[in-house]
Amino acid sequence: MTKNVGGIDRTLRIVIGLALIAGAATSTIGLWGYLGVVPLLTGLIGRCPPYAIFGFNTCSLKK
Numbered sequence: 830m831t832k833n834v835g836g837i838d839r840t841l842r843i844v845i846g847l848a849l850i851a852g853a854a855t856s857t858i859g860l861w862g863y864l865g866v867v868p869l870l871t872g873l874i875g876r877c878p879p880y881a882i883f884g885f886n887t888c889s890l891k892k
Contacts, residue, residue: 832875835887842872 834842849865852858871877880886 830876832888833880833886834871834875834877835889838887839872839875842868846870846872 846865846867846869849858849862850869851862853860853862853865875888877885
């Protein structure tokens, strides 16, 4: 699998994912906050399936 999520994008996804999960765990924002798992995983893995479908690539590495 090729990475299609760049550095700043990955960092934002991880931070937002952790914030949503923390909010859900503390009952601040409700159970929907556990959807933060999606941006967290895509940030950690470095690949976003919708980016691949639509041809986006924020990763600066070239093959």
